[in-house]
Amino acid sequence: MSKHEAVPANNGNAAPEAKLSRASVQRFSLYLRHLERWNAEGLQVVSSSQLGEALGINDAQVRKDLAYLGNLGQPGIGYYTQELITALRHRLGVDRAWTAVVVGVGNLARALLRYRGFGEQGFKFVALFDADIRKIGQAVEGLTVHAMDDVSSVVRATQAELGVVAVPAENAQSVADSLVAAGIKGILNFAPVTLRLPGAVSLVTVDLAVQLEQLAFLVHLAQNE
Amino acid sequence: MSKHEAVPANNGNAAPEAKLSRASVQRFSLYLRHLERWNAEGLQVVSSSQLGEALGINDAQVRKDLAYLGNLGQPGIGYYTQELITALRHRLGVDRAWTAVVVGVGNLARALLRYRGFGEQGFKFVALFDADIRKIGQAVEGLTVHAMDDVSSVVRATQAELGVVAVPAENAQSVADSLVAAGIKGILNFAPVTLRLPGAVSLVTVDLAVQLEQLAFLVHLAQNE
DNA sequence: GGATGTGAACGACTTCACAGCG
DNA sequence: CGCTGTGAAGTCGTTCACATCC
Numbered sequence: 001m002s003k004h005e006a007v008p009a010n011n012g013n014a015a016p017e018a019k020l021s022r023a024s025v026q027r028f029s030l031y032l033r034h035l036e037r038w039n040a041e042g043l044q045v046v047s048s049s050q051l052g053e054a055l056g057i058n059d060a061q062v063r064k065d066l067a068y069l070g071n072l073g074q075p076g077i078g079y080y081t082q083e084l085i086t087a088l089r090h091r092l093g094v095d096r097a098w099t100a101v102v103v104g105v106g107n108l109a110r111a112l113l114r115y116r117g118f119g120e121q122g123f124k125f126v127a128l129f130d131a132d133i134r135k136i137g138q139a140v141e142g143l144t145v146h147a148m149d150d151v152s153s154v155v156r157a158t159q160a161e162l163g164v165v166a167v168p169a170e171n172a173q174s175v176a177d178s179l180v181a182a183g184i185k186g187i188l189n190f191a192p193v194t195l196r197l198p199g200a201v202s203l204v205t206v207d208l209a210v211q212l213e214q215l216a217f218l219v220h221l222a223q224n225e
Numbered sequence: 226m227s228k229h230e231a232v233p234a235n236n237g238n239a240a241p242e243a244k245l246s247r248a249s250v251q252r253f254s255l256y257l258r259h260l261e262r263w264n265a266e267g268l269q270v271v272s273s274s275q276l277g278e279a280l281g282i283n284d285a286q287v288r289k290d291l292a293y294l295g296n297l298g299q300p301g302i303g304y305y306t307q308e309l310i311t312a313l314r315h316r317l318g319v320d321r322a323w324t325a326v327v328v329g330v331g332n333l334a335r336a337l338l339r340y341r342g343f344g345e346q347g348f349k350f351v352a353l354f355d356a357d358i359r360k361i362g363q364a365v366e367g368l369t370v371h372a373m374d375d376v377s378s379v380v381r382a383t384q385a386e387l388g389v390v391a392v393p394a395e396n397a398q399s400v401a402d403s404l405v406a407a408g409i410k411g412i413l414n415f416a417p418v419t420l421r422l423p424g425a426v427s428l429v430t431v432d433l434a435v436q437l438e439q440l441a442f443l444v445h446l447a448q449n450e
Numbered sequence: 451g452g453a454t455g456t457g458a459a460c461g462a463c464t465t466c467a468c469a470g471c472g
Numbered sequence: 473c474g475c476t477g478t479g480a481a482g483t484c485g486t487t488c489a490c491a492t493c494c
Contacts, residue, residue, distance in 0.1 A: 021463065025442050029435040033417065047475065056419055060465060063476060075471045075476045092438055093445025107339060111332035117417070117434050123441070162440060186444040188437060192258065192342070194281055202443035204436050209342050210254040211429050212325075212413060213317055215387060216348070217250050218427035219411040220318025246485065272453065285487055288455060300454045300493040 024065050025092070030055050031065070032088045039081045047078035097122045099160045101184075103175050104167035105130040105138075105145050108190055112164060113141035126158040131171065148178065155182035165189045249290050250317070255280050256290070257313045264306045272303035322347045324385045326409075328400050329392035330355040330363075330370050333415055337389060338366035351383040356396065373403065380407035390414045 034054045038046060048066070052059040066072065066079065069087040073079050089095040102109045105128050112118070113125055128145045130136065135145045146154050155163075163179040165172050165187055172191030179187060186202035189195055192209050259279045263271060273291070277284040291297065291304065294312040298304050314320040327334045330353050337343070338350055353370045355361065360370045371379050380388075388404040390397050390412055397416030404412060411427035414420055417434050 022439070023463070025439055026435055028442075029432075029438040030419075032438075033434070049475085054419065058465060059475095060467090060478090061463090064464085064478080067477065071477080073476045076474050077472070078475065092442050094438060094441055098441050107332045107336035111336055112433065114332060115433060118437065121434065121438065123437060161444060162437075185447070186440045188440050194255075194279065200447065202440060202447055204440040204443070206431065206433070206436050207254075208337065208340060208431070209258075209346065210251055211431050212343065212348060212387075213254040213257075213319060213346065214247070214250055215411045215413050215427060215429040216319055216323050217253075217317050218429070219386060222410070222425065222427055248485070274453085283487060284453095285456090285489090286485090288453090289486080292455065296455080298454045301452050302494070303453065 020068060024068065027055065027057070027061075027065055028088055028092055031062075032085065032092065032094075035081055035085050035088070039085060044081050045074075045078045046081050046084070048073075050078075094122050097124060098162055099124050099126045099158060100162035100164060100188075101125070101127040101129065101151075101155060101158070101160045101179075102164040102166060103129045103148075103151070103179065104165065104171075105132075105135055105140055106166060108166045109164070110141065112166070113143070123162075126160055127154045129154075131167070148175075151178045152182040155179070155184060161185045163187050165191055165195075167191060169193045245293055249293065252280065252282070252286075252290055253313055253317055256287075257310065257317065257319075260306055260310050260313070264310060269306050270299075270303045271306050271309070273298075275303075319347050322349060323387055324349050324351045324383060325387035325389060325413075326350070326352040326354065326376075326380060326383070326385045326404075327389040327391060328354045328373075328376070328404065329390065329396075330357075330360055330365055331391060333391045334389070335366065337391070338368070348387075351385055352379045354379075356392070373400075376403045377407040380404070380409060386410045388412050390416055390420075392416060394418045 031051055034051065035046065048062040049059040052062045063073065066084070069084070069091055072083055072087060086095070100123060102112065102125060109128065125143060128140055128143045129148055129151055130145050131148050133147070136147045138145045161184065163184040163186070165175050165179070167175050169191045172189065172193050173195060176187055176189070176195050176197060180197060180201050184201065187195065187197065187204075189203060189205040190208070192207050195203060195205070197203050256276055259276065260271065273287040274284040277287045288298070291309070294309070294316055297308055297312060311320075325348060327337065327350060334353065350368060353365055353368045354373055354376055355370050356373050358372070361372045363370045386409065388409040388411070390400050390404070392400050394416045397414065397418050398420060401412055401414070401420050401422060405422060405426050409426065412420065412422065412429075414428060414430040415433070417432050420428060420430070422428050
């Protein structure tokens with residue numbers, strides 16, 4: 001990493017966090033996934049056009065994105081896979097473990113808990129919560145389901161940083177409020193509502209209904225042409 | 226726009242489909258959801274600033290979006306809720322029924338099948354498929370699980386238009402190919418891969434791993450400041 | 451007055467094109 | 473040579489500001 005000699009060290013120490021678009025960050029995750037596979041397959045060098053092709057985007061875009069990581073590219077050669085992976089993981093913040101809790105133990109929660117790959121990327125689910133008293137105490141995917149009243153104590157005890165909201169729309173805001181009050185730093189929300197959170201808490205919403213409607217619209221559009 | 230005497234009825238019949246950004250379409254879904262709730266609560270008129278506030282966006286943005294629907298706004302008043310709903314549903318293509326099949330009967334599939342609201346928006350799941358021979362013939366959420374070999378015949382028989390891919394990454398492309406071969410018009414993909422589809426088939430990908438990493442990045446960023 | 455519709459300014463993202471380096 | 477890094481141009485989306493209309 002420490003790259004002195006040549007390179008003006010634009011990430012010297014002052015404001016290393018340049019403006020990274022949300023789109024770039026999403027692509028970072030995708031680059032990382034492809035790189036890790038290729039690296040496992042023994043590929044040691046990769047070019048911006050290979051990455052671009054894998055993601056279906058322009059190669060200049062790839063170089064622009066990767067430039068945020070510093071001057072890792074070797075003109076005439078490409079990028080060293082392992083080096084890129086390390087830099088990407090560091091920049092994304094996944095070069096360390098993340099702990100998460102899930103509220104709402106339905107099928108979606110189960111799907112997430114079983115999703116292999118989260119673990120590989122350093123995400124660890126440490127607790128589950130549900131409002132349904134019948135589910136409390138049950139073990140799901142190796143974790144015990146706690147009562148909603150225990151959110152605060154369990155989140156503090158586990159020092160969980162991320163919370164997944166997988167409850168019906170009408171309960172989502174109050175669940176989010178509980179998580180925030182317990183000290184959660186970021187929420188992944190699957191409920192179809194616009195959550196209101198304090199600025200210090202990050203939010204990513206995945207709205208499945210919107211996505212399905214989006215698809216219907218695209219098909220609808222394609223048919224009327 | 227041609228400006229003569231009351232509304233030029235620009236949605237007469239010619240070329241109503243202007244360029245609609247993907248972002249606009251996503252917002253359309255959100256507008257629709259809020260409007261339907263407000264309408265059910267008896268609200269008859271709504272303003273761009275109310276909608277903007279509900280979605281957390283600028284009111285000018287709302288007006289720009291809604292302008293795609295024609296001149297529905299009443300200066301000094303706002304928009305008539307019912308009229309907006311009708312226009313939005315029509316434009317989104319959800320003023321008719323959509324049939325969908327799901328491939329990969331895991332927890333994610335179950336979560337989708339139970340998701341209330343899909344039905345209300347006119348989406349109907351008509352068949353399930355799975356490669357696991359032990360699941361074939363089982364009933365899940367009222368639908369029978371079919372073998373992968375039956376994709377073609379069942380899709381044709383049900384005239385399903387949309388396909389949900391909820392299988393592991395390594396099988397996603399071949400599943401998608403089967404769906405396309407069977408005549409599916411659009412695919413909602415949950416597998417963490419970049420699917421390659423013919424141009425005539427629409428695609429929406431929901432990558433949960435990317436979303437979780439995005440959240441981690443945002444928290445990571447907020448902490449280093 | 452109060453809210454729409456929209457040109458114009460602004461800002462963000464993408465692509466082009468090419469100098470420069472290994 | 474091939475491939476990076478990056479200004480410049482181009483494209484797209486958002487916000488501003490205000491004329492317009494009920």
